Amino acid sequence: MSQVRKAKAKAADLPQFDAVLPMTRRAQIAETLRNSILSGRLAPGTQLVESKLATRFGVSRGSIREAIWELIDRGLLVNRPYAGTFVASLDAKTTAEVFSLRCALERYCFAELWPKRDETFRKEFTQRYSSLVKTVRARKYFDTIEAELHFHSYPYEFCGNQTLLDVWHQLSQKIQLSFVICQAVERGVEFKSDGDRYTKSFVANTGRYIDAALGDDLDKMLREIDRHLELGLIAVMRQTDPLPTPRRKNGR
Amino acid sequence: MSQVRKAKAKAADLPQFDAVLPMTRRAQIAETLRNSILSGRLAPGTQLVESKLATRFGVSRGSIREAIWELIDRGLLVNRPYAGTFVASLDAKTTAEVFSLRCALERYCFAELWPKRDETFRKEFTQRYSSLVKTVRARKYFDTIEAELHFHSYPYEFCGNQTLLDVWHQLSQKIQLSFVICQAVERGVEFKSDGDRYTKSFVANTGRYIDAALGDDLDKMLREIDRHLELGLIAVMRQTDPLPTPRRKNGR
DNA sequence: CAGGATTTGTGCGTATGTATA
DNA sequence: ATATACATACGCACAAATCCT
Secondary structure, three states: OOOOOOOOOOOOOOOOOOOOOOOOHHHHHHHHHHHHHHOOOOOOOOEEOHHHHHHHHOOOHHHHHHHHHHHHHOOOEEEEOOOEEEEOOOOHHHHHHHHHHHHHHHHHHHHHHHHHOOHHHHHHHHHHHHHHHHHHHOOOHHHHHHHHHHHHHHHHHHHOOHHHHHHHHHHHHHHHHHHHHHHHHHOOOHHHHOHHHHHHHHHHHHHHHHHHHHOOOHHHHHHHHHHHHHHHHHHHHHHHOOOOOOOOOOOO | OOOOOOOOOOOOOOOOOOOOOOOOHHHHHHHHHHHHHHOOOOOOOOEEOHHHHHHHHOOOHHHHHHHHHHHHHOOOEEEEOOOEEEEOOOOHHHHHHHHHHHHHHHHHHHHHHHHHOOHHHHHHHHHHHHHHHHHHHOOOHHHHHHHHHHHHHHHHHHHOOHHHHHHHHHHHHHHHHHHHHHHHHHOOOHHHHOHHHHHHHHHHHHHHHHHHHHOOOHHHHHHHHHHHHHHHHHHHHHHHOOOOOOOOOOOO
16 A cells, blocks of 8 residues: 555546656665755765765665766766765866867757757747746756756757767766856855846846847857857856866776 | 785886776776677677676676666666666667767867877877778778777877767767677678778778878868768668667666 | 774675566 | 566675775
8 A cells, every 4th residue: 555556547537647756776866966966065075975875865885886886977976996986076177178069069959950940949948048047037046057957958859869968968967067166166255246247147148049049040059159158168167267176086 | 916016116117007907896897898799799689687797707796787887877788677788779860860979079079189280190090090901901890890999089089178088988889889780780791792892992981081180171171071971871871770679778 | 104994895695676478 | 467587675794995093
């Protein structure tokens, strides 16, 4: 009785549940840790101790290890054999690389999807845009990061190239990480004092971006991608530079 | 004495060893499995049974599981929860996606490295080219796959963009996988009968590629990338299409 | 620079959930 | 519908390496 019901009963007379999670413990833990890292609750450089996580989560050390390795493979954690596993950081060089590569990917993405655009695309993209603007205006910094990624992911999803989407997901986590690091510095300093100006320019900036994306001039859109990402990069770099790498990185 | 020496002794008077491997068992097993898959000894669709691998390798199941998950994250294996882990296959659509995306990456890569090219670049790239040609002429199919990847990897290594190199490594494994699948069909059929013609056109084709790469016309090189990859794609696709996907893929 | 504390890496037995013949 | 094979997960033990005092 207390068990989870199988979805064998007639599905017609039941409300839509959100796809009963066939998640293994490993996946659940990885998800939780990922959220903690990408929301900044686990600061870069923090060591993750397997045994402590195991007791805190109430699971065995093996499950923790597997979840940890999943995040290592995705670049959110770094491991030094026998020394420990730490939340990854990003130096200035890597940040620049990520933004530069993203630029190339996004140009490719829009070139591919350009002739496929339809009403669905315009509607969904606009919808994500307005929900992003709403979040920014509400000054919810953590949610803004998430909303921005959600917005910028849509072209990759719509493009229909699964391989490209995979690469984007990998890259987007590093982008999110750079935002987290940036935000850790910004928090309580610039964001509050200059909040209005920041919000205004952000909305205007992203507005130009989506306008071009919904327009009819592909070349203009490609230039807009360059401009948009360059602005994003310098915003992040201003905060990244003075921050020294907490630990030496290990390339495995 | 029989232990691996630490690299603490004065490094000056010693020849360059290849970075004393601080490999954990997990890494060693993953490496072995990767080679087995990419060399075709483990055919696509094959199920990997943890317990059997564990006894065969003489290690515990934990180590096997971790190595397996590493390869899953790299796209060489696919996992269906509680069902098993299988060697990945590539359908025609994914193959086309991989080649298309590679084209975009390679254009970006050459655009970035173009002004940085120097004598080291020309020398090393040429060296890898001639060793590739030698392998092709010797009709060693497995080695050819490896040599071709080694050749095409150099621009990414030289470019100096570590993030790009990471993405390339991920993509190149799928490319290698497509070659393996292609080769499984080709083996003993076309390769033998038409070997001479194949070898000749391959060498000529790659020759044009490296000539452009060492030349002074970037636009010409970018066009050459398009041409080279299109040829590669149709060569693979000819073999990929008739092969049905052994199992339904699971997108996790 | 020694040595102990800490943490990871690894092995193994076992129990349970899930898929598949 | 049952049975079997297997993946998933737990718990403990010990070895090995790092870190720190």
